[in-house]
Amino acid sequence: MIDVQHINCSYGKKVILGDLSFIIADGTFTAILGANGCGKTTLLRCIAGLLSPQQGTVNIDGKAIGTFNARQRAQKIALVQQHPQTDIEFSAFETVLMGRNPYQRHLQNESQEDWNIVEQAMKKTNTWHLRLSLPSQMSGGELQRVMIARALAQQTPYLLLDEPTSNLDIAHQFEIMELLSDINRKENKTILIVVHDLNLALRYCPETLLLNDHSLLFQGSTSEALTPEKIKTAFGVHAEICDCYLRFDAKSL
Amino acid sequence: MVSAMLAILLVAAMLVCSTVGVVHFDRTSLMQSPIFWNLRLPRVVLSVLVGAALSICGATYQSVFRNPLTDPYVLGISSGASLGAAIAIVLGLEAYLWGVGSIALLTALLTILLIFKIAATGNRMHTTTLLLTGVCLTFLITAIISLLMAMHQDKMESIIFWTMGSFASASWMDVWIVLPVTLVGLAVVLYHSKDLNLLLTGSETAQSLGVEVEKVRRRLLLFTTLMVAFSVSACGVIGFVGLVVPHCIRLVCGADNRRIIPYSIFVGGIFLLLCDTLARTIIPPNELPVGSITSLLGAPMFIYLLYKSKRKL
Numbered sequence: 001m002i003d004v005q006h007i008n009c010s011y012g013k014k015v016i017l018g019d020l021s022f023i024i025a026d027g028t029f030t031a032i033l034g035a036n037g038c039g040k041t042t043l044l045r046c047i048a049g050l051l052s053p054q055q056g057t058v059n060i061d062g063k064a065i066g067t068f069n070a071r072q073r074a075q076k077i078a079l080v081q082q083h084p085q086t087d088i089e090f091s092a093f094e095t096v097l098m099g100r101n102p103y104q105r106h107l108q109n110e111s112q113e114d115w116n117i118v119e120q121a122m123k124k125t126n127t128w129h130l131r132l133s134l135p136s137q138m139s140g141g142e143l144q145r146v147m148i149a150r151a152l153a154q155q156t157p158y159l160l161l162d163e164p165t166s167n168l169d170i171a172h173q174f175e176i177m178e179l180l181s182d183i184n185r186k187e188n189k190t191i192l193i194v195v196h197d198l199n200l201a202l203r204y205c206p207e208t209l210l211l212n213d214h215s216l217l218f219q220g221s222t223s224e225a226l227t228p229e230k231i232k233t234a235f236g237v238h239a240e241i242c243d244c245y246l247r248f249d250a251k252s253l
Numbered sequence: 254m255v256s257a258m259l260a261i262l263l264v265a266a267m268l269v270c271s272t273v274g275v276v277h278f279d280r281t282s283l284m285q286s287p288i289f290w291n292l293r294l295p296r297v298v299l300s301v302l303v304g305a306a307l308s309i310c311g312a313t314y315q316s317v318f319r320n321p322l323t324d325p326y327v328l329g330i331s332s333g334a335s336l337g338a339a340i341a342i343v344l345g346l347e348a349y350l351w352g353v354g355s356i357a358l359l360t361a362l363l364t365i366l367l368i369f370k371i372a373a374t375g376n377r378m379h380t381t382t383l384l385l386t387g388v389c390l391t392f393l394i395t396a397i398i399s400l401l402m403a404m405h406q407d408k409m410e411s412i413i414f415w416t417m418g419s420f421a422s423a424s425w426m427d428v429w430i431v432l433p434v435t436l437v438g439l440a441v442v443l444y445h446s447k448d449l450n451l452l453l454t455g456s457e458t459a460q461s462l463g464v465e466v467e468k469v470r471r472r473l474l475l476f477t478t479l480m481v482a483f484s485v486s487a488c489g490v491i492g493f494v495g496l497v498v499p500h501c502i503r504l505v506c507g508a509d510n511r512r513i514i515p516y517s518i519f520v521g522g523i524f525l526l527l528c529d530t531l532a533r534t535i536i537p538p539n540e541l542p543v544g545s546i547t548s549l550l551g552a553p554m555f556i557y558l559l560y561k562s563k564r565k566l
Binding site: 045048050069070071073074075077078079081085088089090094095098099101102104106107150154 | 443444445446447448450451453454455457458460461462463464465466503507508509
């Protein structure tokens with residue numbers, strides 16, 4: 001369970017998050033929605049323990065995130081960041097293998113078990129054939145899948161993703177979301193994802209945290225979150241919910 | 254496995270290099286000669302230590318700062334040491350045991366503290382600012398040294414020799430001063446070699462993969478800086494080793510620091526040992542500055558490897 005209570009976060013005088021509280025139950029697949037600059041990424045970084053809020057607490061399974069050391073935290077929470085590094089010279093396999101770091105000691109080499117876990121994670125994300133490729137040789141979608149594979153190799157109960165589908169075409173967006181949805185259902189992993197595409201959220205994420213003006217506008221099921229009124233408040237655009245958007249069959253991809 | 258082979262190679266190189274020189278010996282007289290015991294052997298040991306230290310520091314900086322151009326020289330540590338040495342030479346401290354070395358060590362540490370102070374914002378460090386500060390201070394210090402040389406033309410030669418690096422005055426005293434810091438430093442960096450891989454992927458990623466980024470960074474910087482400062486204070490500024498040795502290994506064996514770090518120790522040691530042996534034997538009885546030999550040998554080798562790896566892609 002992720003328990004966020006009254007967190008406040010600001011960079012200098014600029015308030016990014018103001019008195020935000022919510023609880024994410026285990027096994028849920030939640031979208032974090034909101035306009036640009038409303039604090040979605042900051043929220044994710046607070047939960048991941050990369051940033052400590054000036055006030056308030058973030059508890060993971062009843063324990064404050066600040067009391068975890070980096071290793072323990074990395075065994076609890078995996079984070080897929082918005083812009084994967086492309087200038088590193090580690091192969092996809094080596095990159096995913098780094099996901100096993102929180103379980104290894106210094107000077108210890110990877111065990112057979114680590115190798116098996118990495119292989120599974122890469123097969124699951126359909127990146128096994130890319131295992132010898134360098135980031136510079138992969139497409140955006142492939143690289144993003146490798147990053148997800150690394151997060152899976154961490155074998156954490158919680159998975160946080162920051163706009164993993166931005167920069168991807170529609171087929172790859174579906175592919176990533178199908179994959180996450182699958183992981184959520186089969187492995188009961190709790191997933192929190194920042195997305196911009198409301199249609200994607202509606203289609204794949206049962207739960208939604210809707211942020212507006214640095215605080216929480218709504219938490220609940222996605223279909224209840226995405227009403228014309230709330231979209232108007234959060235994004236300032238008129239929206240109409242209809243059932244007439246193009247129907248893509250993700251399974252046929 | 255490779256490490257073991259490199260270690261054997263290193264020992265072999267040390268044996269061979271300590272037998273060659275201006276004065277020739279047969280096997281029995283060599284073992285009894287004070288030239289061998291008190292001049293050559295400490296010199297060989299010191300050059301290996303410094304070569305290993307500079308290479309491993311270069312490899313560490315390149316990963317910690319995620320910048321392939323970083324080495325002890327670019328960061329300004331070396332020039333900081335040379336400023337101290339120049340001042341000490343001008344003041345006539347050469348006559349005292351470790352007189353130049355101790356001042357050089359002091360200014361090296363002061364310089365790096367100053368650079369970190371300027372580049373740090375809060376408890377984070379911005380790599381670009383850090384490197385620019387280092388480069389800038391290097392220019393400033395070079396200018397000051399030129400001024401010192403212009404004003405004290407009688408000391409010019411020894412200052413120049415110092416800024417180009419030399420093992421000519423190596424003694425057991427130098428070895429005992431450099432050895433402890435180097436051994437501890439090597440152990441610390443080796444211990445963190447896997448963390449260096451993760452740091453290469455970015456500090457936030459490393460953090461989320463279980464590395465205590467700020468702690469590890471600070472520890473690595475402390476020990477590498479000490480290693481460089483002690484090395485430079487013992488033998489002057491030797492450029493290029495810290496930059497080129499890790500890169501050559503990277504071009505041959507890939508980016509994994511768990512290979513680069515241990516190999517750097519041996520390859521760096523062998524490289525500087527060979528360079529120094531050449532420096533003292535090429536045109537006997539004159540000594541060449543070892544810094545020029547390292548660049549003379551290292552630069553073409555590096556360019557060749559770059560060219561070869563470019564074609565491979």
